Every structure is written in structure tokens, then in C-alpha cells.
Amino acid sequence: MAYPFEQDFVTGIPSGFASNGGYGGITATWNEEQQAADLVFNNAQNFWRLSDSPLTTDFWFEMDVEIVASASPPPHFGFWLWTGVATYEGHRLCVYSNNWAHSYWTSGGSEYEQITEAWAGWAVVGARRTLRLDVKRQANLGVWLLQLSVDGEVVWRDYKRWYSSLRPCIFGYGITLRLHRVAGDTGSGLEDAPVPAHRRLPVALAHRVLVPDNAAAQRYFHRGLRMLLGKRNHYYHGGHRIAGTVKHRVKGVIADEPLRRRVLLIDQTTYVVVRETWSDAANGAYSFDHIDAEPRYLVIAFDHERQNRAVVADNLRTQPMTELSL
Known part of the structure; x- marks a missing residue:
């Protein structure tokens, strides 16, 4: 699959559209009645990998997602920006304990620098939101500008270091998510990183x-x-x-x-x-x-x-x- 793309799952989940990543404990099925993709994540660090190419510059990725069930509330889900290296390496930006939290992950699955970034108290079973992540890489500085929006409102943005390419994935832990639509494209409209004083x-x-x-x-x-x-x-x-x-x-x-x-x-x-x-x-x-x-x-x-x-x-x-x- 190449950028740009848009998938609403009206007729099913296209063959080869995505695969299981991270721990791999994901069951993806097409919900004909809802015309959506239902993703069931077990209690582990799992992410649904869209079969896209690694992105090295500007891009955006968004999903219209509904929280159907959560094994141990509050819900725990969000984005995983995978580098394509080994099993886990990359950024995780997810809802955790009613807040958005960012952390880095090593290839072997070690997490570090988990920092609370923004409130996410809306995330309860039954909630449905359009989540969008805009991403821009400042190649000469080796940092990425990440901007998170919920239903069109920017709730967080910051610069994060490391990695030369990323692939957007959907993360879940002990949760059932219903995907009504996913889309992505290159270009983000984000500005370059400023130089501190x-x-x-x-x-x-x-x-x-x-x-x-x-x-x-x-x-x-x-x-x-x-x-x-x-x-x-x-x-x-x-x-x-x-x-x-x-x-x-x-x-x-x-x-x-x-x-x-x-x-x-x-x-x-x-x-x-x-x-x-x-x-x-x-x-x-x-x-x-x-x-x-x-x-x-x-x-x-x-x-x-x-x-x-x-x-x-x-x-x-x-x-x-x-x-x-x-």
C-alpha cells in the first residue's frame, strides 16, 4: 500500500491491508453490519501494522475509531510509530490512565521516558473520535515534530528525537476498537523546528x-x-x-x-x-x-x-x- 490512502471498510478489510505487529495478539474481523473493522487486542503491547512504506519526511495519519470494550478500564490505545526495525522500536503515543502519554521503545520491547502529554478523559467505552497525527522530520537536527488532534482540535505537539523513518500503526492493549475509517497522506503543513535562544x-x-x-x-x-x-x-x-x-x-x-x-x-x-x-x-x-x-x-x-x-x-x-x- 502506498501513500496517499483512504479505507472505510464498507466492503471488508482488503487483503494484505495490515498485519499484526508488536506482541502480535490481535484479531481483526470485518463487521458487516457496522461496515467497519473490529480489532481485538489482548493484554500485551500490540499494534496493527498497515502495509505501508517507511516515511522519512512529512506525513499524516488519522483514524475514525470507536471504543467497543476495554478489559481493564480506563482504555489503553493509540498510535505506534514503528521504525520497521525488529519487533517494537519506535514511538508510542497512546491513551493511558485518562491521559495521552508518549514513550520510546527499543527493538526488544523495553520502554523508557514515558511522559504524560495531554488529557484524554473522553476515552471511555462507547466513545468515538477521529484521531489524527501530523508528523514532520527535521533531518538536519534528527528530530520529529509530532502534532496530535482529536476531532480536529490540536491537543498536543512536541519535538521528539531519534529514528530516520517511521510507519504509523494502531496500538491497543486489552481493548476492542472499531475502525470506521483510516487515511494517510504525505505532507503535513507543519513548520520547521525553531532554534532555541x-x-x-x-x-x-x-x-x-x-x-x-x-x-x-x-x-x-x-x-x-x-x-x-x-x-x-x-x-x-x-x-x-x-x-x-x-x-x-x-x-x-x-x-x-x-x-x-x-x-x-x-x-x-x-x-x-x-x-x-x-x-x-x-x-x-x-x-x-x-x-x-x-x-x-x-x-x-x-x-x-x-x-x-x-x-x-x-x-x-x-x-x-x-x-x-x-
């Missing part, structure tokens, strides 16, 4: 931003930042420091209680996470050393125990490390 930081890095909603999330795998640590340090390295303490004010007690909390240092211009650390449990102290003096910084301390709100200090300036060490 600070030292022309690569977009692939600048958009790897850890936002407050995800910093303490149980399913956010913060160790995914480690691969970018060398690049980030290169652009923000210097002879200065920002230091402080994280403490909890206890009513009726003169001294505040020191806390161990995750602390993020953020470039206030580009919102790039420059460094991350944990405050010391004994005295609440933290320090970001050897950083550049040029940007203004934002520091956020998150309560991973979810008992208190995050504490923010903005518009911070660094101090020379030589002065601080006296």
Missing part, C-alpha cells in the same frame, strides 16, 4: 525538557536524561555556582526541618533542564557547580512524597565558585 542549543536537546507535571511522576524515568548530560554540560559549563537549601517550616519550631528532595536547575529563557540533583537529607543543602554565568536560572524543588507543593525560586544569578569557596 541560548547559544543555538540543538532542538533535539532543547525540547528534552522535564516539566513540573512530570518531575515527580512515578512513571517518569528521569534516568533517560543521562544520555544528554554530556551535551547539556557542554553548553552550560562555567566557573559559577548556584546553591541553596530545601527546608520545611514546622509551626511552633524555631529551626526549619531539612528535607531530601529532587531539585532541578532550569534555564529560564529556554526552559531546558540544565542539571538535576537531590538535596542532602541532613541539612537540606544542594549545589549546582561549574555552570555558566550568562543565563538566568530557575530552581524547582519537588516533593516526591506528594505531601507538599513544589517550591520555586526564579530569576536567579550565579556566583563565582572562587568566592563561594572562601
Whole structure:
């Protein structure tokens, strides 16, 4: 099958139109009464692979889909952008726990960097929506711009890195989906990636931003930042420091209680996470050393125990490390 295409399943599922991917636990049947394709996914990472060619530039893919049944609500389904390599490699953008979530998958089926992206509380059994994914690759930067629309309304867009070609697939986990129509074409109308302000930081890095909603999330795998640590340090390295303490004010007690909390240092211009650390449990102290003096910084301390709100200090300036060490 080649782009462009449009299939409404009025007379059946065309021979060779799609095949089972991922774990492979999918049963696809034609529903003559509904003139639609019913897809039953078992409880595994399954996706229905349309028999298309790998796409390396702009494209869009959409599906008119109805949620017929869900083995363990809330429903869990969406898009899988498969690279064509091995079993799973690619992006997964799906409804998970009433939100859209994005994650990367390795060829062997390991998931990492799952991040909540947008609300999807409408996704219940009986709901029917037209879901569209517009995709554009910025080849010189190695990133993809993804834009998600629900019934014509854009609900999320962001830049994601890696991979040179993708194939759109339909993902489901423990769910029955009824496809009334699927369509796709090349060209997306999406714009090129912008260049961030600070030292022309690569977009692939600048958009790897850890936002407050995800910093303490149980399913956010913060160790995914480690691969970018060398690049980030290169652009923000210097002879200065920002230091402080994280403490909890206890009513009726003169001294505040020191806390161990995750602390993020953020470039206030580009919102790039420059460094991350944990405050010391004994005295609440933290320090970001050897950083550049040029940007203004934002520091956020998150309560991973979810008992208190995050504490923010903005518009911070660094101090020379030589002065601080006296």
C-alpha cells in the first residue's frame, strides 16, 4: 500500500491491508453490519501494522475509531510509530490512565521516558473520535515534530528525537476498537523546528525538557536524561555556582526541618533542564557547580512524597565558585 490512502471498510478489510505487529495478539474481523473493522487486542503491547512504506519526511495519519470494550478500564490505545526495525522500536503515543502519554521503545520491547502529554478523559467505552497525527522530520537536527488532534482540535505537539523513518500503526492493549475509517497522506503543513535562544542549543536537546507535571511522576524515568548530560554540560559549563537549601517550616519550631528532595536547575529563557540533583537529607543543602554565568536560572524543588507543593525560586544569578569557596 502506498501513500496517499483512504479505507472505510464498507466492503471488508482488503487483503494484505495490515498485519499484526508488536506482541502480535490481535484479531481483526470485518463487521458487516457496522461496515467497519473490529480489532481485538489482548493484554500485551500490540499494534496493527498497515502495509505501508517507511516515511522519512512529512506525513499524516488519522483514524475514525470507536471504543467497543476495554478489559481493564480506563482504555489503553493509540498510535505506534514503528521504525520497521525488529519487533517494537519506535514511538508510542497512546491513551493511558485518562491521559495521552508518549514513550520510546527499543527493538526488544523495553520502554523508557514515558511522559504524560495531554488529557484524554473522553476515552471511555462507547466513545468515538477521529484521531489524527501530523508528523514532520527535521533531518538536519534528527528530530520529529509530532502534532496530535482529536476531532480536529490540536491537543498536543512536541519535538521528539531519534529514528530516520517511521510507519504509523494502531496500538491497543486489552481493548476492542472499531475502525470506521483510516487515511494517510504525505505532507503535513507543519513548520520547521525553531532554534532555541541560548547559544543555538540543538532542538533535539532543547525540547528534552522535564516539566513540573512530570518531575515527580512515578512513571517518569528521569534516568533517560543521562544520555544528554554530556551535551547539556557542554553548553552550560562555567566557573559559577548556584546553591541553596530545601527546608520545611514546622509551626511552633524555631529551626526549619531539612528535607531530601529532587531539585532541578532550569534555564529560564529556554526552559531546558540544565542539571538535576537531590538535596542532602541532613541539612537540606544542594549545589549546582561549574555552570555558566550568562543565563538566568530557575530552581524547582519537588516533593516526591506528594505531601507538599513544589517550591520555586526564579530569576536567579550565579556566583563565582572562587568566592563561594572562601
